[in-house]
Amino acid sequence: MFIKVENLKKSYKSGDVTTQVLKGVGLELNKGEIGVILGPSGSGKSTLLNIIGGIDRGDSGVVKIEDTEVTSLSDNKLTDYRRDKVGFIFQFYNLIPNLTVGENIEVVSNISDSPLEVDEVLKAVGMLDKKYRFPKELSGGEQQRVSIARAVVKNPKLLLCDEPTGALDFTTSREILKLLQKVNKEFGTTILMITHNTAISAMANRVFKVRSGEIVEDKVNETIMPAERIEW
Ligand SMILES: Nc1ncnc2c1ncn2[C@@H]1O[C@H](COP(=O)(O)OP(=O)(O)OP(=O)(O)O)[C@@H](O)[C@H]1O
Ligand SMILES: [Mg+2]
Numbered sequence: 001m002f003i004k005v006e007n008l009k010k011s012y013k014s015g016d017v018t019t020q021v022l023k024g025v026g027l028e029l030n031k032g033e034i035g036v037i038l039g040p041s042g043s044g045k046s047t048l049l050n051i052i053g054g055i056d057r058g059d060s061g062v063v064k065i066e067d068t069e070v071t072s073l074s075d076n077k078l079t080d081y082r083r084d085k086v087g088f089i090f091q092f093y094n095l096i097p098n099l100t101v102g103e104n105i106e107v108v109s110n111i112s113d114s115p116l117e118v119d120e121v122l123k124a125v126g127m128l129d130k131k132y133r134f135p136k137e138l139s140g141g142e143q144q145r146v147s148i149a150r151a152v153v154k155n156p157k158l159l160l161c162d163e164p165t166g167a168l169d170f171t172t173s174r175e176i177l178k179l180l181q182k183v184n185k186e187f188g189t190t191i192l193m194i195t196h197n198t199a200i201s202a203m204a205n206r207v208f209k210v211r212s213g214e215i216v217e218d219k220v221n222e223t224i225m226p227a228e229r230i231e232w
Contacts, residue, residue, distance in 0.1 A: 002031035002190050008061035010047055021047050023213040034184055034191045036201045039210030045194045046162055053160045054082040087151030087159045091166035093143040095135040101146050102131040105153050112154035125149045141172035152183055161193040177227035199232035
C-alpha cells in the first residue's frame with residue numbers, strides 16, 4: 001500500500017465553536033494508481049489532501065506514505081517530506097508572476113534531490129515553446145500545464161491535485177486530465193485528485209466519496225477510461 005490513512009481526525013476551533021472536519025477517515029491507494037476524491041463543498045476534501053501532503057496536521061490518526069509515517073514527523077522532517085516526495089496542483093495555478101515559465105519550473109528543480117530535466121518536463125506538458133513567456137501571457141489551461149510541470153519536475157512519488165480542472169472549460173480540462181494520466185504512466189507517479197466532477201472518476205483506479213468528514217463510499221474501478229474518452 002502506497003498511501004495508508006487510518007482513523008484520521010481533524011477539528012477546527014473558531015471562538016467557542018469546534019467543528020469536526022474529519023471524523024475518522026481511512027483510505028488506501030496502491031503505488032502507481034490514480035485515486036479520485038468526490039464530495040460536496042465543505043465535506044473536508046481539501047483538509048484531507050493537505051494533511052496527506054504535509055501542508056496541515058491532523059489531530060489524531062495515521063497517514064503513512066510508503067515507508068514514511070507522515071503524522072509522526074517533526075516540523076523539519078515534514079518540510080523535507082513535502083519538498084522531496086509531494087507535488088501539489090491547485091485550482092488556481094499559483095505561478096510566480098515575475099518569473100518566466102522556465103524560471104517557475106527551475107526554482108522547484110533547484111531545491112530537489114532528483115529533479116527531472118526542465119525542458120523534458122516542459123515538453124511533456126506541451127509548453128517548451130513558451131518557456132520564456134510570463135504567466136500573464138498564457139491562457140488558464142496553459143498556466144495549469146505549467147503548474148503541472150512545476151509539480152512534476154521534482155519527480156515526486158505522490159502528486160496531489162485539488163480541483164485541477166476547476167477553473168477550466170471542458171476541452172481544456174480534458175487536456176489537463178490526459179496530461180495527468182500521461183504523467184502517471186510515464187513517471188509512475190501515484191496521483192490523488194479532488195474533483196466535483198463525477199465523470200472524472202472514470203479515469204481513476206479507486207474512487208472515494210466524502211460526506212461531512214467521512215468516507216461513505218470506496219470503489220475500485222475494474223476498467224480505467226482513457227481521459228480523452230471522458231465526456232460531461
Ligand atoms: N483553517 C480553517 N479554520 C476553520 N475552519 C476551516 C479551516 N479550513 C477549513 N475549515 C472548515 O472545514 C470544512 C471543510 O473544509 P475543506 O476545505 O476541507 O472542504 P472541501 O471539501 O475541500 O470543500 P470545497 O469543495 O468547497 O473545496 C469547512 O466547513 C471549512 O469551513
Ligand atoms: Mg476544497
